[in-house]
Amino acid sequence: MLYIIPSPIGNLKDITLRALEVLKEVDLILAEDTRTTSHLLNHYQINKPLSPYHQHNEHKVLQHLVDQLLGGKKMAVVTDAGTPGISDPAFLLVRECIKAGVQVECLPGATAFVPALINSGIPTNRFLFEGFLPLKKGRQSLMKQLAQEERTMIFYESPMRLIKTLEEMIQYFGRDRLCSVSRELTKVFEENKRGTLQEVCDHFKQKTVKGEIVIVVAGKS
Numbered sequence: 687m688l689y690i691i692p693s694p695i696g697n698l699k700d701i702t703l704r705a706l707e708v709l710k711e712v713d714l715i716l717a718e719d720t721r722t723t724s725h726l727l728n729h730y731q732i733n734k735p736l737s738p739y740h741q742h743n744e745h746k747v748l749q750h751l752v753d754q755l756l757g758g759k760k761m762a763v764v765t766d767a768g769t770p771g772i773s774d775p776a777f778l779l780v781r782e783c784i785k786a787g788v789q790v791e792c793l794p795g796a797t798a799f800v801p802a803l804i805n806s807g808i809p810t811n812r813f814l815f816e817g818f819l820p821l822k823k824g825r826q827s828l829m830k831q832l833a834q835e836e837r838t839m840i841f842y843e844s845p846m847r848l849i850k851t852l853e854e855m856i857q858y859f860g861r862d863r864l865c866s867v868s869r870e871l872t873k874v875f876e877e878n879k880r881g882t883l884q885e886v887c888d889h890f891k892q893k894t895v896k897g898e899i900v901i902v903v904a905g906k907s
């Protein structure tokens with residue numbers, strides 16, 4: 687059995703009772719960063735073996751993990767924050783488990799884009815989740831394509847690239863397009879800045895930006 691376990695995106699209380707039960711029951715926990723996951727497990731007094739599972743080793747360990755699961759092991763996948771498989775490793779393992787006949791169960795729980803979308807004030811009935819934009823290849827053509835998108839768009843971004851991305855969005859989407867930038871969600875210094883792309887960009891140019899970033903942009907009207 688393979689369990690996909692969402693972990694808190696900031697506040698350690700944002701984990702379900704069922705997730706804690708499963709983490710106590712499994713034989714092995716696959717962690718994107720064992721140090722981060724150890725902090726979570728220690729907080730809830732859970733003592734289970736940890737093994738690294740991230741984008742740099744997921745291909746290498748894939749078959750070994752599937753073989754262990756077929757042998758009867760119970761495993762859980764967790765990432766540093768949020769739901770595994772959403773801009774984080776898990777997809778490859780889930781796909782191979784399904785092919786091999788291993789049971790897979792994904793628990794509901796935290797993921798950053800949902801609270802960012804809901805509190806943006808931008809329509810939520812239809813939306814497009816883009817995750818991280820490509821850094822170079824295909825970035826401009828994708829921006830041109832998204833400029834015509836009528837659904838609300840959701841992006842993940844790093845603090846270091848936030849201003850550059852907002853400036854590109856102004857270039858392709860227009861300075862008056864509504865947007866919302868959320869950072870440090872569920873943490874002490876959570877911030878949700880709403881306004882036009884130009885207003886939000888100007889705001890973040892005045893400060894040092896830290897934390898995980900979610901950008902929500904209105905679709906073309």
